[in-house]
Amino acid sequence: MSVLPARLAAARDEVRAQPTHDDRTLALLGTALGVCFTVCFLTGLLSHIIQHPPGWFTWPARPAGLYRVTQGVHVATGLASVPLLLAKLWAAGPRLLDEPVVRSVAHGLERLSLVPLVGGSLFLVASGTANLSGWYPWPFSFPPAHYAAAWVTVGALVVHVAARASTTREALRRPDPARPASPSLSRRGFLGAVGAAAGLVTVVTVGQTVGPLRRLAALAPRRPDVGPQGLPVNKTARAAGIDPSAGDHRYRLEVAGRVATPLSLSLVDLRSMPQHAARLPIACVEGWSASATWEGVPVRDLLALAGAPADAEVTVRSLQQGGSYSSSELNHVQAADADTLLALTIGGEPLHRDHGFPVRLIGPNRPGVQQTKWVHRLEVR
Amino acid sequence: MTTPAEPPGGAGPGPGPTVLGGTPLFWAGLAVGWAIMAVGIRSALSERLARAPALARFVLGFAVVHDFVVLPAAVVLAVLTARLVPAVARVPVRLALALSWLLVLISWPAARRYGARPDNPTVLPVDVGRNLVILLAAIWLLAALDVARRVVGARRDRSPAAGV
Numbered sequence: 234m235s236v237l238p239a240r241l242a243a244a245r246d247e248v249r250a251q252p253t254h255d256d257r258t259l260a261l262l263g264t265a266l267g268v269c270f271t272v273c274f275l276t277g278l279l280s281h282i283i284q285h286p287p288g289w290f291t292w293p294a295r296p297a298g299l300y301r302v303t304q305g306v307h308v309a310t311g312l313a314s315v316p317l318l319l320a321k322l323w324a325a326g327p328r329l330l331d332e333p334v335v336r337s338v339a340h341g342l343e344r345l346s347l348v349p350l351v352g353g354s355l356f357l358v359a360s361g362t363a364n365l366s367g368w369y370p371w372p373f374s375f376p377p378a379h380y381a382a383a384w385v386t387v388g389a390l391v392v393h394v395a396a397r398a399s400t401t402r403e404a405l406r407r408p409d410p411a412r413p414a415s416p417s418l419s420r421r422g423f424l425g426a427v428g429a430a431a432g433l434v435t436v437v438t439v440g441q442t443v444g445p446l447r448r449l450a451a452l453a454p455r456r457p458d459v460g461p462q463g464l465p466v467n468k469t470a471r472a473a474g475i476d477p478s479a480g481d482h483r484y485r486l487e488v489a490g491r492v493a494t495p496l497s498l499s500l501v502d503l504r505s506m507p508q509h510a511a512r513l514p515i516a517c518v519e520g521w522s523a524s525a526t527w528e529g530v531p532v533r534d535l536l537a538l539a540g541a542p543a544d545a546e547v548t549v550r551s552l553q554q555g556g557s558y559s560s561s562e563l564n565h566v567q568a569a570d571a572d573t574l575l576a577l578t579i580g581g582e583p584l585h586r587d588h589g590f591p592v593r594l595i596g597p598n599r600p601g602v603q604q605t606k607w608v609h610r611l612e613v614r
Numbered sequence: 615m616t617t618p619a620e621p622p623g624g625a626g627p628g629p630g631p632t633v634l635g636g637t638p639l640f641w642a643g644l645a646v647g648w649a650i651m652a653v654g655i656r657s658a659l660s661e662r663l664a665r666a667p668a669l670a671r672f673v674l675g676f677a678v679v680h681d682f683v684v685l686p687a688a689v690v691l692a693v694l695t696a697r698l699v700p701a702v703a704r705v706p707v708r709l710a711l712a713l714s715w716l717l718v719l720i721s722w723p724a725a726r727r728y729g730a731r732p733d734n735p736t737v738l739p740v741d742v743g744r745n746l747v748i749l750l751a752a753i754w755l756l757a758a759l760d761v762a763r764r765v766v767g768a769r770r771d772r773s774p775a776a777g778v
């Protein structure tokens with residue numbers, strides 16, 4: 234017995250029988266989407282534990298560009314999955330009206346789990362996309378909300394995959410049934426269009442991190458070559474509340490904590506120490522990145538001068554007051570790396586204020602939010 | 615029952631639905647999946663987020679708005695294009711509509727410059743709104759060319775001189 238009006242039920246069945254809405258199409262889209270979400274989840278979790286490292290986790294300093302790649306892949310894969318997700322929801326649409334609404338306890342729980350799957354997936358891509366252009370139209374902080382929603386969505390995805398595994402396997406194994414030519418779209422045409430859409434989305438955004446493609450980045454919120462000294466800025470000195478006189482003759486870099494000799498160094502002191510240059514990317518958590526040549530004093534030279542132990546870990550503090558990114562941590566591997574610098578110059582010029590004048594941290598393989606600017610203190614542990 | 619709907623992982627072996635339903639694989643997946651969801655819910659309730667009810671409203675809201683607004687609206691568009699657009703042009707028009715909707719969705723915040731900050735010209739340095747209009751124009755131009763190609767193709771098929 235159908236609770237739907239007969240005409241609606243008939244329309245549902247007619248649409249459901251089209252190749253663009255059948256099991257095979259859903260299986261193919263679902264598989265692609267499953268791969269994309271898995272990639273997003275793993276790269277996202279990685280970004281999370283790099284920023285909130287549990288005791289067992291030491292993020293290496295090499296390869297220097299690894300985080301740039303993993304987070305670039307996160308954002309690119311997330312954006313490319315938008316057309317897949319919309320296509321999947323469209324293709325599965327008629328099944329929303331399947332009857333009976335609940336056939337068994339298992340079926341009911343499966344359908345219930347679709348609510349967090351659909352809502353969570355849409356929330357993840359919507360919040361991620363809004364965050365890319367610095368828009369936060371919600372009353373919570375982006376990373377913890379996106380993080381919690383990721384677990385909920387992936388959990389719901391596991392339920393969905395388990396429920397659909399055998400149907401999917403069968404639909405993928407069965408040879409594509411020959412169908413009478415339909416006046417509307419074939420499966421091949423539909424999936425081809427979805428793939429082309431994913432490609433287009435990638436081409437017009439990925440230039441924010443893949444330099445040679447930057448001219449194609451028509452819809453990207455960033456250009457990796459636009460900014461003072463040819464580099465984008467996430468937080469300006471003014472937004473961080475940095476006093477315009479920061480870096481004048483009163484500036485001191487303090488090195489304190491677990492050291493034999495605490496240091497207090499002026500800019501002149503820092504400039505007279507041996508300088509080391511390194512070409513390193515700024516790799517923003519938001520998926521854009523850009524490389525530059527930085528020069529300054531290796532953190533490990535300062536630690537040696539202060540008589541810090543070999544396994545020293547360091548909290549790097551900014552002149553910025555408050556805010557979750559006003560300090561960052563260097564684990565013992567990062568602190569000991571020759572290219573982890575307190576940079577004084579970019580491309581031979583003193584740092585622009587918005588890049589952290591007088592002194593900023595720049596190290597290999599770190600998210601941009603951990604490349605602390607306007608540094609005034611190293612606390613050694 | 616009007617449709618032989620897919621059983622979830624073969625809910626109910628044998629003929630006739632059972633009350634419990636589900637294969638062992640389904641129940642294992644349910645246990646693992648809900649445990650993973652619990653990690654997210656616990657994290658949402660921790661003080662790092664502090665606004666769990668608001669997040670829950672957003673996630674639920676997306677599901678509800680999709681199922682009851684976006685999907686019906688898409689169905690209405692599909693019906694309208696079936697009624698108003700001649701069969702020969704229907705596929706390119708529908709694809710162009712879908713692609714336009716997609717590009718508007720992913721670029722909306724940037725095109726409207728919601729995240730722009732007066733002190734930081736490196737955010738949104740390119741005019742995404744203008745680029746979006748150009749891309750949409752290109753898509754509809756391609757769709758128009760495709761329609762023209764199909765019309766010519768259909769004429770040729772019908773004309774007696776076809777194949778000469």
Ligand code: HEM
Nearest residue numbers: 273274277278281311312357358361362376380383518519
């Ligand atoms: C359009 C799609 C997406 C975009 C643009 C996007 C963007 C981002 C960005 C910018 C971050 C960095 C947040 C930060 O550290 O400040 C992030 C983190 C993360 N993303 Fe996504 N994301 C998308 C989709 C997804 C999906 C589908 C998943 C999971 C299946 C996911 C899981 C995560 C996780 C777990 C994190 C770590 C959050 C944290 O650091 O606590 N994302 N994402």
